[in-house]
Amino acid sequence: MxxxxxxxxxxxxxxxxxxxxxxxxxxxxxxxxxxxxxxxxxxxxxxxxxxxxxxxxxxxxxxxxxxxxxxxxxxxxxxxxxxxxxxxxxxxxxxxxxxxxxxxxxxxxxxxxxxxxxxxxxxSLAQRMDRQLMSRSAVRSMHGMAAVLAHEIKNPLAGIRGAAQLIEEALAPDEREMTQLIIAESDRIRTLIDRMESFGDTRAFARHPVNIHEVLDRVRKVAESGFARGVTIIENFDPSLPPVSGDRDQLIQVFLNLVRNASDALPEAGGEITLTTGYRPGVKFGAGLAGERVSLPLEVTVRDNGSGVPQDLMPHIFDPFVTTKVRGSGLGLALVAKIVGDHGGVIECDSVPGRTMFRVLLPKARAEDI
Missing domain, CATH: 3.30.450.20 (PAS domain)
Structure with missing residues (x-):
């Protein structure tokens, strides 16, 4: 040496x-x-x-x-x-x-x-400021749409939940897994919409220790039973990962959006989505305008082998109303960025033709979260 x-x-x-x-x-x-x-x-x-x-x-x-x-x-x-x-x-x-x-x-x-x-x-300094202001920008842009979205979604959502309950009554107890999933997801979406109605509200939410693998397992089940049916979803988890500090339902929304985006970008045959978790104790990030540095050791990545994100859209990938989908609203990743930011975390995207990876860094649970 x-x-x-x-x-x-x-x-x-x-x-x-x-x-x-x-x-x-x-x-x-x-x-x-x-x-x-x-x-x-x-x-x-x-x-x-x-x-x-x-x-x-x-x-x-x-x-x-x-x-x-x-x-x-x-x-x-x-x-x-x-x-x-x-x-x-x-x-x-x-x-x-x-x-x-x-x-x-x-x-x-x-x-x-x-x-x-x-x-x-x-x-560049501009990149740092963009990340710090990204969530605030998403909040301001989406606040005006929240009331309209809530009105348009809540009514049909109640009908979906009610129909699932009626179907469940006619099923044997061991046949109710899918209807229970529909009801649970309807309740989670209702809670999400309630939060969207106050998107301009920056009040802190209750934090609890969250097992990120349970979150990802729920996301996988929802995906495989719906929009990602037939897609290979690979899990590469670190079993020793400590709990995340955050809100379970919001974290489900984050990774459900990321997996849905990955699924939409996949080829018709041979599509794969890989979910990976890891612990990076040496990673710190300058959070907030005060410049304080926080530890974000919990890493979750969502990788797909799809078409990739056009390079001209990469600087704006988390902006509201930016989308590559013909009928997409461009709100999903803006909401993801907002939720990750609310959790004190960071999200990044790296994309080339044939591979796109979203990387989420989150804080681990604190003693006061318990």
Whole structure:
């Protein structure tokens, strides 16, 4: 390993060596010593810090960042745990470079020298503000439609629920699973509509520990019995996942919308939807205008092998009334973004032709949620 470090130090001046791959990578990469001295920086890092490698090697991390940058704490955290640590939207603003943020991962190098490998993924300030204001924008846009939607949906919904109850009375107890599902979903939709009627209300809802796997299991059953009948739904769950802090019915609505969107994008044959959960203890996010950083360790992804989202729509994917469906309203993902934001979480979308993935990061349950 010491040999690799030596190669990284000299890699920019050699045609071969371990640094060759790093030099070709588009994201900034930097290697620090245990004293936070710069040992190596690839060309992308030189451009990121607007400083050549010769000068960088004479500097420490404190020479490159503001005095109270949260990156120092992230490096210390990775060193203390001897494990990778990552944070989203770290403020790397300096008088020289202006305002900017980046996702940063710090990885200890298993070497006696205690080196740390830093990778940066820059995000514009506009992207950060868009995410912070996304839920508020969805609330304002949907507030005007809430009363109309409630009136148009509640009446037929009551009829659907009543019909299901009548059918259930004629069935044997062991044949009532589907009617009970219809009644339960009708009640959940009614509750959702009641909340939509006060969409402009930002009052906090009651939080409880929620088993996210039970939420996803309900979503799968609803999907397989209806709009996703015949679609392969794969579950890749982390069984040790702790409870989520939130509202069960609202979380069902989030993932039901995401699975429905995935189903609509699938090809006629061979369509697959993969639900994955995982625990990412090192992931933090700058939430709110105050800049406080919160831990969002619970990750849920919904991935499909459909046609993908057009790239021109990606920046607006969570805006109200934006849709790729001929008869779509464009409200589903706006509502998803609002609910995830209300839970203190983050949602992202990554899409290329043949694959779309929605990634939801949520906080784990707190002692006061119990």
């Amino acid at each position: 010491a040999g690799i470090l030596q190669q990284l130090r000299t890699a920019p001046y050699e045609p071969t060596g371990s640094g060759t791959i790093a030099n070709a990578l588009p994201m900034p990469i930097m290697l620090l010593s245990s004293k936070q001295e710069v040992l190596y920086a690839n060309p992308a890092a030189e451009q990121f810090f607007d400083t050549g490698l010769t000068i960088l090697r004479k500097q420490t991390l404190s020479d490159l960042l503001a005095q109270h940058s949260p990156l120092f704490q992230l490096v210390e955290q990775a060193a203390a745990r001897n494990a990778s640590a990552a944070e989203r939207d770290i403020d790397l603003s300096t008088p020289r470079h202006g305002e900017r943020v980046a996702d940063v991962t710090v990885t200890p190098v298993p070497d006696p020298e205690g080196a740390m490998l830093l990778t940066f993924q820059e995000r």
